[in-house]
Amino acid sequence: MPLYAASRVQKAREELAGRLREIRKDAGITARELAVRCQWSESKSSRIENAKTPPSDADIRAWCRACGAGDQAPDLLAANRQSADAHVQWRRLQRTGLRRLQESAGDVYQQTNAFRVYVSDVIPGFLQTPGYAAALLSAIANFRGTPDDVSDAVAARMHRNRVLDNGGRRFSFVIEESVLRYRLCSTEALAGQLGHLRAVMDLHNVAVGIIPFAAQRDVWPMPTFTIFDETRVHADTLAAASTLTQPSQVELYARAFARLSSAAVRGAAARSLITAALASLD
Known part of the structure; x- marks a missing residue:
């Protein structure tokens, strides 16, 4: 070892x-x-x-x-x-390329019925378009000096995201409004991504909430995390990817998600925020 x-x-x-x-x-x-x-x-x-x-x-x-x-x-x-890999250094995860990283959580995704995802930095991976994902993964590969397999990584991410098409699984997303504005890709790619985000809001098994800049809130913006059913949390930092499985840890993140969710707008109000972000690209 x-x-x-x-x-x-x-x-x-x-x-x-x-x-x-x-x-x-x-x-x-x-x-x-x-x-x-x-x-x-x-x-x-x-x-x-x-x-x-x-x-x-x-x-x-x-x-x-x-x-x-x-x-x-x-x-x-x-x-x-909890295994020794529960808190795995990103460098170790990514040294064989980003495609392997995209495939590594496949089993967990297939075994989960309810996903709760909070993001404060980028469009959730589940909802990314190929153009947006390619720009983001290219930036990650460049920053970390990992093997250049972005095309394969994007294909793996899109394959993984087919879990979204399973109507029996439920997805709840809470996104900070700032995420809609970050220029992490070309204007054209971002426009396509925002249009896709607006479209997936029509899926019956997907709930998208957006926390407006001006929202009154009782919790602060937090690092991105995903809750899988009631059993585990994936919480990422710049240095590591942590898998949390202790019941008290999962409950803490579930409470944070509920608080963050209460500050989000949905439906027409959320669509108007996306529309405004699209208009700002002109």
């Missing part, structure tokens, strides 16, 4: 061990008493608390039960199961 991956795994183990240690201390019991309640050796408790031995799911359930903290078990189990 590469050194950076190994260190990431160890850090995750140490964070989990620290949380288990805090639960024991909050319960007011010693490591010895915990071992008695869990029916294992005191040395095992010590190894787990000091991140020397990774706990099994059964160990975590027993630990929480012994400390009267059964309600914390789901989050800890999710953290324990």
